[in-house]
Amino acid sequence: MKKNISTQTAVLDDQDAASFTERFRRGDLFSDQCPSRDVLKHITSRWGVLILVALQGQTLRFSDLRRKIKGVSEKMLAQTLQALESDGFVKRISYPVVPPHVDYSLSALGEEAAQQVAGIANWIEDKMPEITQARQAVAAEREQEAAARAEN
Amino acid sequence: MKKNISTQTAVLDDQDAASFTERFRRGDLFSDQCPSRDVLKHITSRWGVLILVALQGQTLRFSDLRRKIKGVSEKMLAQTLQALESDGFVKRISYPVVPPHVDYSLSALGEEAAQQVAGIANWIEDKMPEITQARQAVAAEREQEAAARAEN
DNA sequence: CAACATAAATTACTTTTAGTAAGTACATGC
DNA sequence: GCATGTACTTACTAAAAGTAATTTATGTTG
Numbered sequence: 001m002k003k004n005i006s007t008q009t010a011v012l013d014d015q016d017a018a019s020f021t022e023r024f025r026r027g028d029l030f031s032d033q034c035p036s037r038d039v040l041k042h043i044t045s046r047w048g049v050l051i052l053v054a055l056q057g058q059t060l061r062f063s064d065l066r067r068k069i070k071g072v073s074e075k076m077l078a079q080t081l082q083a084l085e086s087d088g089f090v091k092r093i094s095y096p097v098v099p100p101h102v103d104y105s106l107s108a109l110g111e112e113a114a115q116q117v118a119g120i121a122n123w124i125e126d127k128m129p130e131i132t133q134a135r136q137a138v139a140a141e142r143e144q145e146a147a148a149r150a151e152n
Numbered sequence: 153m154k155k156n157i158s159t160q161t162a163v164l165d166d167q168d169a170a171s172f173t174e175r176f177r178r179g180d181l182f183s184d185q186c187p188s189r190d191v192l193k194h195i196t197s198r199w200g201v202l203i204l205v206a207l208q209g210q211t212l213r214f215s216d217l218r219r220k221i222k223g224v225s226e227k228m229l230a231q232t233l234q235a236l237e238s239d240g241f242v243k244r245i246s247y248p249v250v251p252p253h254v255d256y257s258l259s260a261l262g263e264e265a266a267q268q269v270a271g272i273a274n275w276i277e278d279k280m281p282e283i284t285q286a287r288q289a290v291a292a293e294r295e296q297e298a299a300a301r302a303e304n
Numbered sequence: 305c306a307a308c309a310t311a312a313a314t315t316a317c318t319t320t321t322a323g324t325a326a327g328t329a330c331a332t333g334c
Numbered sequence: 335g336c337a338t339g340t341a342c343t344t345a346c347t348a349a350a351a352g353t354a355a356t357t358t359a360t361g362t363t364g
Contacts, residue, residue, distance in 0.1 A: 088286025128179030134240025
């Protein structure tokens with residue numbers, strides 16, 4: 001933490017400190033250091049989104065998830081599941097058998113989060129043709145500009 | 153691409169190749185290599201979410217965004233804006249004046265995307281107290297388990 | 305007239321994160 | 335006694351993000 005030099009800044013910092021807890025109790029994603037940023041990070045992480053959508057309304061084993069979410073490594077799957085578990089979105093139930101058997105499912109909070117990210121996921125899948133078209137249009141524009149710059 | 157050894161796998165690969173375009177025309181986020189994965193990456197990237205929400209319904213300059221989104225570096229802001237522009241979500245208008253003036257706003261497609269991510273953003277901010285509680289509960293559980301393991 | 309400020313980047317460099325491949329534990333079937 | 339299946343973990347490498355200084359062109363200040 002920064003040391004205060006003048007009395008005035010000290011007072012200002014104290015006001016900040018007083019509102020700090022209150023400001024972060026309800027999340028504020030535009031604020032640096034707000035814990036909600038970590039939650040956003042976990043939920044919207046590359047594999048977090050897909051895990052949440054995959055587990056919506058169903059229980060799956062580790063290997064099921066690995067098969068369903070094409071391209072995820074065991075390391076990242078385990079890591080992301082642990083992050084989501086820490087946030088209370090994912091429930092992990094381990095049966096002490098050999099070979100191991102571990103079930104993953106969503107908590108009530110996790111199902112809510114999953115609905116939100118499913119919104120994005122479905123929107124992207126739906127609009128993918130439009131997006132592809134838009135990407136090509138932007139790329140074409142850029143080429144034209146590049147050609148115009150080359151003439152000078 | 154893998155070389156086919158038997159005729160049978162060749163046929164299977166041809167089927168895959170035939171359906172490849174069709175399978176990816178509409179996005180499939182669970183498929184590896186589907187272009188929709190890149191779009192998801194851009195939209196749900198650490199700063200992508202915040203940029204989309206910040207630009208919802210309004211035009212902002214580069215420096216406005218930098219001020220609004222606390223903690224973003226100039227490099228990452230520029231980089232993420234470029235990615236979102238490539239996907240056709242963000243419109244960039246540069247006025248050739250000194251000092252430079254560049255306006256950023258959302259396209260129709262971008263506004264739709266922003267609505268989706270705003271859903272997550274608002275949900276997190278709303279539920280942050282609950283999430284904080286859940287996290288503490290999970291942390292407490294883990295400590296208990298750790299203590300139980302230590303007894304053995 | 306030289307120094308400085310300004311907005312929007314970009315570049316070089318460091319640190320953090322993600323990806324890859326191999327290893328671990330233990331019972332069961334061949 | 336060696337391969338198999340499951341859910342991880344670990345060591346290493348590649349990629350991405352963070353940090354700080356530099357760029358560009360011009361108008362204002364001293």
